Amino acid sequence: MALLRRGGLGWVFMLPFVLMFVVFYLGPLLAGLGMSFTDMRSTDVADPLAVDPVGVENYIRLAGDEAMRKAALNTAIFVVTGLPLTIGLGLAAAVALNSGIARLPAAFFRLGYYLPHITSIIGVAVAWKFLLEPEAGLVNRLLGLAGLPGAAWLQDQATALPSIIVMTAWRSFGFDMVVFLAALQGIPRELYEAAEVDGAGRWKRFRSVTLPQLRPVILFCTVYSSTGFLQFLEEPLIMTGGGPLNSTLSASLAIFKQFGVGNYGYAGAAATVLFTVIIALAVLQLRIGRAR
Amino acid sequence: MRRTRRQNLITYLGLSVGLLLVVGPFLWAGLSSLKPEAEIRRDPPTFWPETFTLDNYSELLQRVHLGQAFANSVFVALVIVAGNLLFSSMVGYGFAKMRFRGRNAVFGLVLVQMAVPAIVLMIPQFVLIAKLGMVNTFLGIILPGLITPLGVFMMRQFIAELPDELIHAARVDGAGEFRIFFRIVLPLCKPAMATLGLITFLGSWNNFLWPAVVAQSEDVYTLPVALNILNSHEGTHYNLLIAGAMIVVAPILVLFVFLQRFFIQGIATSGLK
Numbered sequence: 001m002a003l004l005r006r007g008g009l010g011w012v013f014m015l016p017f018v019l020m021f022v023v024f025y026l027g028p029l030l031a032g033l034g035m036s037f038t039d040m041r042s043t044d045v046a047d048p049l050a051v052d053p054v055g056v057e058n059y060i061r062l063a064g065d066e067a068m069r070k071a072a073l074n075t076a077i078f079v080v081t082g083l084p085l086t087i088g089l090g091l092a093a094a095v096a097l098n099s100g101i102a103r104l105p106a107a108f109f110r111l112g113y114y115l116p117h118i119t120s121i122i123g124v125a126v127a128w129k130f131l132l133e134p135e136a137g138l139v140n141r142l143l144g145l146a147g148l149p150g151a152a153w154l155q156d157q158a159t160a161l162p163s164i165i166v167m168t169a170w171r172s173f174g175f176d177m178v179v180f181l182a183a184l185q186g187i188p189r190e191l192y193e194a195a196e197v198d199g200a201g202r203w204k205r206f207r208s209v210t211l212p213q214l215r216p217v218i219l220f221c222t223v224y225s226s227t228g229f230l231q232f233l234e235e236p237l238i239m240t241g242g243g244p245l246n247s248t249l250s251a252s253l254a255i256f257k258q259f260g261v262g263n264y265g266y267a268g269a270a271a272t273v274l275f276t277v278i279i280a281l282a283v284l285q286l287r288i289g290r291a292r
Numbered sequence: 293m294r295r296t297r298r299q300n301l302i303t304y305l306g307l308s309v310g311l312l313l314v315v316g317p318f319l320w321a322g323l324s325s326l327k328p329e330a331e332i333r334r335d336p337p338t339f340w341p342e343t344f345t346l347d348n349y350s351e352l353l354q355r356v357h358l359g360q361a362f363a364n365s366v367f368v369a370l371v372i373v374a375g376n377l378l379f380s381s382m383v384g385y386g387f388a389k390m391r392f393r394g395r396n397a398v399f400g401l402v403l404v405q406m407a408v409p410a411i412v413l414m415i416p417q418f419v420l421i422a423k424l425g426m427v428n429t430f431l432g433i434i435l436p437g438l439i440t441p442l443g444v445f446m447m448r449q450f451i452a453e454l455p456d457e458l459i460h461a462a463r464v465d466g467a468g469e470f471r472i473f474f475r476i477v478l479p480l481c482k483p484a485m486a487t488l489g490l491i492t493f494l495g496s497w498n499n500f501l502w503p504a505v506v507a508q509s510e511d512v513y514t515l516p517v518a519l520n521i522l523n524s525h526e527g528t529h530y531n532l533l534i535a536g537a538m539i540v541v542a543p544i545l546v547l548f549v550f551l552q553r554f555f556i557q558g559i560a561t562s563g564l565k
Contacts, residue, residue: 009469013386014398016379016439024436025405028416035416045422093310096303105304111552112311115318118548120498122516123540126523127321130530130537136333138320145336170314231409234500238523252411256501264415271412278409 036269042262051265058269068270070246071254078165078250079229085169087221090176095210097177098184110181114174121171125238128167129154132239154240157247164235164248172228176221183217184210219289223282230278318541321534325349329531348535352522355532357510358539361518368433368503368514369496375438376492377485383439384447385473389459399448405441410501418505432506433514437496443488450484451477487554490547497544515540 011018031048036058038051062068093113097106116124131138132153140150153163187210195205211218233252236242242249242257251274258267324332325348327341353359386392387399417436418427426432454477462472500516507513513521519536526532 008392010386010390010392010395013382013390013469013473017383017402017444018398020379020436020439021401021405024417024420025408025413028413028420029408031419032412032416035419045419048419048423093307096307099299099303101300101303101307105307109307109311111549112315114552115545115548116314118494118498119318119544120500120516120519120540122498122500122519122523123537124317126519126533126537127317127541129523130321130324130534131317133530135335136337136530138337141335141337170317174314227407227409231411233411238520241524252409255411256414259415259418259505264419267415271409271415275409275412279407282407 032268033272035265036272038265040265040268042264044264054265058266059273061266062269062273067246067249068251068254071249071251074161074247074249075230075232075251077161078168078232079226081162082165082168082172082229083222083226085165086172086225087176087218089169089173090221091180091214091218093173093177094180094184095206097181110178113177116171117174119171121234122238124167124171125235128163129239132163155244157244160240160244160248164232164239167239168229168232168235172225176225179217179221180214183214187213215289219285222289223285226285227278227282230274230281318545322538322542325531325535325538327531329529332531348531349539352532352535352539356518356522356536357513358515358518358522358536360510361513361515362539364430364512365497365515368430369493371430371434372437372496373489373492375434376440376443377489379439380443380447380488381451381478381481381485382473383444384449384451385477387444387448388451388454389456389477390469402441402444406445414501414505417502421506427506428508428512429506430512433503433512436502437499440492440495443492446488447481447484450481454480490551490554494544494547 035051037053037055039054039057040048040051044051093109097109130136132140134140134150134152134155137150137153139153143150151159153159191209191213192205195209200208231252232250233256236248236250236253237256240248242253251270255267255270255274258270323339323341326344326346327338328343328345328347331338331342387395421427421432421435424432426435458476459472462476467475498516499514500520503514504517504520507517510518519533519540522536523533
């Protein structure tokens, strides 16, 4: 019995968290939900209780808002294509690093691949904007050297969102790689040896030993990344401002812009919908992932 | 597993191409930031700068007070790190080694808080900060980040592994809980605190959304906020923009190269448990 049984003192140690949680998280969360049913604007901050309730009007307006619908669609495309790309790259890198190459080079590659994940997204977005610049950008110049036509990557509706998706996968896969590497090192060697004795080739071993063993971590990466991807904002903000013609407007960026023009109630409604979708998807993924 | 030399060669080749693609953008932006603007726009491009210059950096410092923003970022990050180290280990100790009614319920709240997206909290938190008169102040930027659920979670995991006997013996000797916490537990937490400190510093250094909402003038801008302003005002002056990006990114790259084992430990403890 080493644990303390007295009740009060435990709560004293909880105080920093509980205070912070109530004041800066629970309070604002409930206030935000309440706000979404009002016509609150930035001019109402001086007296937030004087706003008028408007019922579900903000939510109805949301459903008919062309830009918001576009933002929802872009966010869905971003997640559905970006997620498998990121996890695929992370898995490929982890498997390659775990395939028996020497320790030192493996550590070196791991370091390099992880680098983009920890750098400022604003800094990275600026660097990529420069890479993709139509005239001075490296990408078009390399294409030109190879005799291929370049593109106005971020200025063209067809290529702007895909460019941002590729950049995000580039930036994020290192995290998945580190998680996968840790899991790969935990797979018992006997499983591979048994499979090899049974005559399984490299691909067969990957499919029938590695993948099933990695299931829990793949689930973790999927839930973790999709939660983050559903909120992408800085990338389009810096690189395109959401354009051209809203083709890179994300849900979070649309909310941020509504906040910027002072529509607090409306932005709150959009944020509430986004939050609900994020939670629902996470729960759904965990259900499906565990059921099988 | 038996591996042929050819297989190894293919693996190394693939990994090297990948590394070039990953590190390339940093290298290119870094080298370009040292070229005069005319050379950046020249066709065909130069890889290695023909003329090395720091003009982009000095022009940047004059025009947008990036030096001030750099100092602000350091200050904000250090205060947030200090807050997180102290408060997270305190709360983590409570969770790990004390027993009281409601403990599990409170721990549930820690997990709940981790799941709430920043954009959802942004507006009501801003209204709160405005009511408290903290808009455009460091306090407003720092306050909501002083204790993070991730930190609490990490420290709880770490402290739970410390032997109960140690704490029990101190209690038998009549030491109070605060004395035990400061004299026995905290000194043992150094490895976990190194990792947490680094992760928190990184999070604060890179954080954009909240500082962008709270900071409204140059004297409180953090680096990412200043870079965003630069981007919207000088969106086509790439010589300035990439120099700015390098000022944001370079310190983290340096930290990472020297302290990478703490980063990797951080993912192992926070991501997988």
